[in-house]
Amino acid sequence: MTGKIQQIADAVKQCKTVMITSHEGPDGDAIGASLGLAAFLKAIGKDVTVHLADPVPELYRFLPGSDLVTPDIPDQDFDLAFVLDIGEFRRTGSKFCAFTRFNQLINLDHHLTCEEFGHINLIDEKAAATGLLVWRIAKACGFRADYNTAVCLYVAILTDTGSFRYSNANREAFESAGELLEQGGLNAWNIAEKLYESQPRKRIELLALALPTLEFVREGKVASITVLLEMYEKTGAGAELTDGFVNYPRSVAGVDVSIFFRQLEERRFKVGFRSKGTVNVATLARAFGGGGHHNASGGMVDGTLEEVKKIVYGAVDAVQW
Ligand SMILES: [Mn+2]
Numbered sequence: 001m002t003g004k005i006q007q008i009a010d011a012v013k014q015c016k017t018v019m020i021t022s023h024e025g026p027d028g029d030a031i032g033a034s035l036g037l038a039a040f041l042k043a044i045g046k047d048v049t050v051h052l053a054d055p056v057p058e059l060y061r062f063l064p065g066s067d068l069v070t071p072d073i074p075d076q077d078f079d080l081a082f083v084l085d086i087g088e089f090r091r092t093g094s095k096f097c098a099f100t101r102f103n104q105l106i107n108l109d110h111h112l113t114c115e116e117f118g119h120i121n122l123i124d125e126k127a128a129a130t131g132l133l134v135w136r137i138a139k140a141c142g143f144r145a146d147y148n149t150a151v152c153l154y155v156a157i158l159t160d161t162g163s164f165r166y167s168n169a170n171r172e173a174f175e176s177a178g179e180l181l182e183q184g185g186l187n188a189w190n191i192a193e194k195l196y197e198s199q200p201r202k203r204i205e206l207l208a209l210a211l212p213t214l215e216f217v218r219e220g221k222v223a224s225i226t227v228l229l230e231m232y233e234k235t236g237a238g239a240e241l242t243d244g245f246v247n248y249p250r251s252v253a254g255v256d257v258s259i260f261f262r263q264l265e266e267r268r269f270k271v272g273f274r275s276k277g278t279v280n281v282a283t284l285a286r287a288f289g290g291g292g293h294h295n296a297s298g299g300m301v302d303g304t305l306e307e308v309k310k311i312v313y314g315a316v317d318a319v320q321w
């Protein structure tokens with residue numbers, strides 16, 4: 001692992017132009033790791049482009065560099081291209097999938113199931129966030145975090161560890177957060193306030209419609225919540241505001257697995273799973289061609305809500321625990 005980090009650090013030192021991308025529907029780690037890497041590379045004089053297929057969610061727009069994220073790919077060649085937190089290469093989106101104008105492709109990820117599509121693949125499932133892999137590389141370059149780099153990487157760690165509550169919150173996560181706080185002069189409360197105490201009113205209005213759909217199966221060990229297209233219409237909220245909804249059913253005593261049914265089209269649902277730890281929901285998601293981690297995973301299922309529930313609850317029933 002150290003050898004690879006050194007290899008990447010060397011490539012970074014030698015390069016001039018860098019393209020950075022991450023997955024569709026970007027979360028705090030995708031955004032934080034991408035913008036943190038961009039801030040670090042800019043600080044050491046590199047020419048950096050951050051391309052994301054989808055826009056930066058409102059929640060993360062306070063992060064420096066978020067205004068420079070582009071849905072397009074500029075007409076130029078790049079020395080290096082970084083793909084972050086991707087799980088599966090196709091999740092970079094159609095534009096990046098077709099893009100080849102780079103000399104070297106570097107894959108940084110902590111998804112166990114990630115393919116080795118890069119020239120260098122740093123895949124460490126023990127890393128709590130992809131932002132931590134970025135931090136390892138920056139440190140290997142002898143970089144001391146400035147504010148911009150620190151705040152982005154701190155947000156990557158904070159969001160992917162559920163504010164240091166998930167089992168992935170290991171020593172590296174805590175130590176790196178401490179380093180970033182100190183070097184970047186961060187204020188933990190200011191960041192927490194932006195992430196957790198500033199939610200749009202529409203999100204709570206949407207949650208108010210979703211909570212009555214709460215349903216318990218498997219003697220209360222599994223709970224689900226549903227968001228239908230009509231709920232967006234009623235509240236004016238968009239799908240990006242459903243982030244975190246899946247945590248409400250899981251927070252109930254006795255619930256081991258929570259499921260979030262999110263309607264995408266008339267007959268298509270995104271199904272998200274969260275586990276308290278007993279059940280490996282990555283395996284569960286694979287039943288529908290999805291993927292993810294032990295405690296968080298998801299996939300897509302076609303059908304009406306009733307049909308989708310039948311399929312998903314059936315798969316849940318097949319798991320012994
Ligand atoms: Mn991640």
